[in-house]
Amino acid sequence: MKCISVKMEVANEQTKTVSRSFTMKGGDGPLSYARNSSLQKGVVDATKEMIIQAIANTLDIDKLCSESSKTFQIADFGCSIGPNTFYAMQNIIESVEQKCHAKHGSSASIDLEFQVFFNDHTSNDFNTLFSSLPPSLPYFAAGVPGSFYGRLFPKSSIQIGHSSSALQWLSKVPEEVVDSSSPAWNKGSIYCTGTEKEVAKAFAAQFENDMETFLNARAEELASGGLMVLVMGGIPDGISLCQTSIGKFYDFFGSCLLNLAKKGLVTEEKVKSFNLPLYFPSTKELKAIIGRNGDFSIERSDEIIEKLKHVHALPDAQIYISQIRAGMEGLIKHHFGKEIAEEFFQSYAAKHVETGFVFTDNACDNTLIFMILRRK
Amino acid sequence: MKCISVKMEVANEQTKTVSRSFTMKGGDGPLSYARNSSLQKGVVDATKEMIIQAIANTLDIDKLCSESSKTFQIADFGCSIGPNTFYAMQNIIESVEQKCHAKHGSSASIDLEFQVFFNDHTSNDFNTLFSSLPPSLPYFAAGVPGSFYGRLFPKSSIQIGHSSSALQWLSKVPEEVVDSSSPAWNKGSIYCTGTEKEVAKAFAAQFENDMETFLNARAEELASGGLMVLVMGGIPDGISLCQTSIGKFYDFFGSCLLNLAKKGLVTEEKVKSFNLPLYFPSTKELKAIIGRNGDFSIERSDEIIEKLKHVHALPDAQIYISQIRAGMEGLIKHHFGKEIAEEFFQSYAAKHVETGFVFTDNACDNTLIFMILRRK
Numbered sequence: 001m002k003c004i005s006v007k008m009e010v011a012n013e014q015t016k017t018v019s020r021s022f023t024m025k026g027g028d029g030p031l032s033y034a035r036n037s038s039l040q041k042g043v044v045d046a047t048k049e050m051i052i053q054a055i056a057n058t059l060d061i062d063k064l065c066s067e068s069s070k071t072f073q074i075a076d077f078g079c080s081i082g083p084n085t086f087y088a089m090q091n092i093i094e095s096v097e098q099k100c101h102a103k104h105g106s107s108a109s110i111d112l113e114f115q116v117f118f119n120d121h122t123s124n125d126f127n128t129l130f131s132s133l134p135p136s137l138p139y140f141a142a143g144v145p146g147s148f149y150g151r152l153f154p155k156s157s158i159q160i161g162h163s164s165s166a167l168q169w170l171s172k173v174p175e176e177v178v179d180s181s182s183p184a185w186n187k188g189s190i191y192c193t194g195t196e197k198e199v200a201k202a203f204a205a206q207f208e209n210d211m212e213t214f215l216n217a218r219a220e221e222l223a224s225g226g227l228m229v230l231v232m233g234g235i236p237d238g239i240s241l242c243q244t245s246i247g248k249f250y251d252f253f254g255s256c257l258l259n260l261a262k263k264g265l266v267t268e269e270k271v272k273s274f275n276l277p278l279y280f281p282s283t284k285e286l287k288a289i290i291g292r293n294g295d296f297s298i299e300r301s302d303e304i305i306e307k308l309k310h311v312h313a314l315p316d317a318q319i320y321i322s323q324i325r326a327g328m329e330g331l332i333k334h335h336f337g338k339e340i341a342e343e344f345f346q347s348y349a350a351k352h353v354e355t356g357f358v359f360t361d362n363a364c365d366n367t368l369i370f371m372i373l374r375r376k
Numbered sequence: 377m378k379c380i381s382v383k384m385e386v387a388n389e390q391t392k393t394v395s396r397s398f399t400m401k402g403g404d405g406p407l408s409y410a411r412n413s414s415l416q417k418g419v420v421d422a423t424k425e426m427i428i429q430a431i432a433n434t435l436d437i438d439k440l441c442s443e444s445s446k447t448f449q450i451a452d453f454g455c456s457i458g459p460n461t462f463y464a465m466q467n468i469i470e471s472v473e474q475k476c477h478a479k480h481g482s483s484a485s486i487d488l489e490f491q492v493f494f495n496d497h498t499s500n501d502f503n504t505l506f507s508s509l510p511p512s513l514p515y516f517a518a519g520v521p522g523s524f525y526g527r528l529f530p531k532s533s534i535q536i537g538h539s540s541s542a543l544q545w546l547s548k549v550p551e552e553v554v555d556s557s558s559p560a561w562n563k564g565s566i567y568c569t570g571t572e573k574e575v576a577k578a579f580a581a582q583f584e585n586d587m588e589t590f591l592n593a594r595a596e597e598l599a600s601g602g603l604m605v606l607v608m609g610g611i612p613d614g615i616s617l618c619q620t621s622i623g624k625f626y627d628f629f630g631s632c633l634l635n636l637a638k639k640g641l642v643t644e645e646k647v648k649s650f651n652l653p654l655y656f657p658s659t660k661e662l663k664a665i666i667g668r669n670g671d672f673s674i675e676r677s678d679e680i681i682e683k684l685k686h687v688h689a690l691p692d693a694q695i696y697i698s699q700i701r702a703g704m705e706g707l708i709k710h711h712f713g714k715e716i717a718e719e720f721f722q723s724y725a726a727k728h729v730e731t732g733f734v735f736t737d738n739a740c741d742n743t744l745i746f747m748i749l750r751r752k
Contacts, residue, residue: 071530113530117518122509124503130521133498140529142493142518145506153516154447154489 002050043165044087044306047370049360054372055095055160055227058299061103063225064159065112072096074139075117075158075221078166081129089116092160092229093098093138119152121145137143147171149213153221156248161218164231171210178273190254193247194240207279214334219295224376228296234303234369235281245306245363250276253328256348263321265343266336274335283369296373304368321349345369382575419541420463422680423607423746430748431471433537434623434675437479440535441488448472450515451493451534451597453455453524453590454542455664457505468536468605485725489738490515495528497521522545525589529597537594540607546653547586550578554649566630567652569623570616583655587665595671598706598751610745613658621682626652629704632724634652642712642721650711659745672749682743 079085122145176184184198192203241247424624455461498521552560559576617623709717
C-alpha cells in the first residue's frame with residue numbers, strides 16, 4: 001500500500017528520484033510494481049541516513065533487549081511487494097547493530113536475532129514478496145496480512161515499526177464526498193484539492209480518525225521505548241494540495257477519467273463518484289494528532305522537499321506511465337471495471353505523451369514528512 | 377507441503393476419511409488444493425482429541441507464560457494453503473485456553489494473546505492462504521516462507537509447534553537412488569518400496585538426516601517446556617511400504633508414468649529418474665532418531681491405523697482423482713514438464729476408472745504416527 005507513483009527529485013539529494021505507489025500491481029510481469037518501483041528506492045535512500053542517526057540517538061537498546069529476550073522485532077506497515085521494503089529493513093537492522101556495537105563493543109550483537117514482519121493488505125501479492133526475498137537474510141522473515149488500521153501484533157512485541165509512503169492512503173473515501181446530497185460532495189474533482197472547505201473537512205476528519213486508529217494500534221504493539229519511523233507524503237503548512245505538483249498531476253489524471261465519460265465509455269456520474277482515498281497532511285496537522293493521542297513522543301521531525309520531475313519525452317515518459325499504472329490500476333479496475341481500466345491507461349498514456357503535460361509549472365513543491373516517534 | 381492425497385479411513389473413527397497431499401496446487405480453481413482438501417480434515421479430526429489431552433496433561437502453562445510475556449506463539453510447519461491448518465491451529469488455541477481455565481479459573485486467559493505462524497515453502501500459495509483466513513480470528517496471523525529443514529524463527533520463541541502430514545516429505549530424493557552407476561539405483565520403482573536394501577538404506581539415511589535437521593532447528597526455536605505435535609505417515613514395524621495400501625497406490629501411479637514412456641511421450645530414462653521424495657518410517661525408527669537428538673522428551677506416542685478406501689466408481693473416483701492431482705501435479709510438472717503433466721493426469725484418471733484398481737487387496741494398513749515431544 002503506497003501512494004500514487006510520481007517521479008520526484010528529493011531536494012538536496014542530487015540525481016535521486018523518488019516516487020510512491022498504491023495497491024501495487026502484483027506478479028513480476030512488465031507492468032508489475034516489482035518491475036516498476038526502482039524509482040521508489042529514492043525515498044528509502046533519502047531517509048536512510050536520517051534513520052541511522054535517529055536509531056543511534058534515540059534507541060534505548062538496553063531497555064529493549066533484556067538478557068531474557070534476545071529477539072529484536074521490526075515491522076514494516078504497508079510494505080508492498082518489494083524490493084524497497086527489503087532495503088528499508090536492512091537499513092534499520094544495520095543501524096541497530098551499529099548502535100549495539102557503539103554501546104557494547106563489536107561482539108555485543110552476536111546473540112541478537114532479528115525478526116522482520118512485512119505487513120500489507122491481505123490482497124497484497126505476498127507470493128511475489130516472499131519469492132523475491134534476498135538470499136542469506138540476516139533476519140527471520142514473516143508476512144502479516146491485514147490493514148494497519150487495526151491490531152496486527154501482540155502487545156509490546158515490536159521494537160521498531162516503519163511505514164513509508166503508506167499513511168497518505170485513507171482506510172476509505174469519506175462517504176459524504178461522494179454523496180450528491182451532502183454539502184461535502186466533491187463534485188468537481190477526484191481528490192481533496194483543499195479548496196472546498198466542506199470537502200477538505202471531511203477528508204481531514206477521515207485522516208485524523210485513521211491516524212488515531214493507527215496510533216492506538218501501534219501504541220499497543222510497540223514495546224515501551226520502541227521507535228516508530230513514519231515517512232509519508234505531505235504538503236507545506238498553509239498550502240492546498242491543488243497548488244502542488246501532485247495536485248496538478250491528479251487534476252490531469254482526473255481530466256483523463258472525464259475523457260472516458262466524453263467518449264461515452266462510462267457515465268459522468270461514475271467519474272464523479274470516483275475519489276482518491278488520499279490525504280496529504282501538513283507536519284503541523286500530523287503533530288497535533290500525535291499530540292492528542294499522547295502515547296508517543298516525537299523524537300525527530302523533518303520535511304523533505306520533493307521536486308516533481310517533468311517527464312513527457314519518451315522513453316522516460318514510458319517508464320513514468322508504467323509507474324503510474326502499477327500504482328493506480330487496482331483503484332481504477334475496482335471502480336470502473338477491468339476493460340475500462342485497459343482503455344483508460346492506453347488513452348492516459350497517449351495523452352501524457354501527446355500533451356507533454358507539465359505539472360511542475362507554477363506549482364508548489366510537495367513534502368515528504370519524516371518523523372521518529374518513541375513509545376512512551 | 378503434505379503427503380500424497382489418498383482417501384483413507386481412520387480405524388475407530390467411523391465414517392471419517394482422511395488423506396494427505398504434497399506441494400499443493402494453489403489458487404481456488406476446480407483443481408486446486410483449496411477445493412480438494414476436504415478429506416484431509418479427517419487427519420485433523422482424528423488427532424483433535426489427542427492434542428487436547430496432550431496439552432491438558434503436558435503443557436506447563438506457568439513456565440511458558442510469565443508475567444512479562446503474555447504472548448503465546450504457535451507455528452504450523454508445512455501448513456499448505458488451508459483450510460485444515462486453520463482447524464488445527466484453532467484446536468490448539470482452544471486446548472491452551474482450556475488448560476489456562478482449568479489451572480487458573482475462567483478469567484486466567486484474558487490477557488493471553490496468541491500469534492500463529494503459518495509456515496511452508498516459499499512457493500506455497502500464501503496469497504490463497506491469507507485470503508481464506510477465517511474472519512474474526514482469535515489470534516494474530518503471520519506467514520513464514522521457507523523450508524522447515526532449516527531455522528525459521530528466533531531462539532526460544534515458539535511455545536507449541538505443529539506439523540501434520542508433512543514430514544514424510546524429504547528435503548530431496550537421495551542422489552544415489554537416481555544414479556544408474558550406484559548400487560542404490562532405484563531402477564524398478566518410483567518410491568522407496570523397502571525391498572531393495574541399498575535403496576531403502578539411502579532413503580532411510582536421507583530421512584534421518586532431514587529429521588535431525590528438523591529437530592535441531594526446532595530445538596533452537598521452541599521455548600524450554602514447549603511442545604511439538606508431530607503427525608506423519610508411517611508404516612507398522614517390520615513392514616515394507618510396498619506391502620501397504622499406499623505402496624500399492626504408488627505402484628499403480630508408477631505404472632501410469634511408465635505408460636507415458638510406452639506412448640513415446642517421454643523416455644523410459646525420464647521415468648526411471650523420477651522418484652518420490654517420500655519416506656514413511658516406523659514409530660520405532662522415528663523414536664530412535666528423536667532419542668539420538670536428545671533435545672526432546674517423547675510425552676506421548678500413538679499409531680493410528682489408516683484404512684485406504686477403495687474408490688474407483690464415479691463420482692467418488694473423480695473426487696479422489698482430483699485429490700491426487702492437487703497433491704502430485706507440482707512434482708510431475710517439475711520433472712516431466714507442464715504439457716506432459718496434463719496428458720498424464722488425463723490418462724491416469726481414465727486408467728483409474730477403467731481398471732477399477734484396488735490397492736487395498738492383500739495390503740497391510742498404513743499408520744499415522746502421532747507424537748507429542750517436549751523441549752527439555
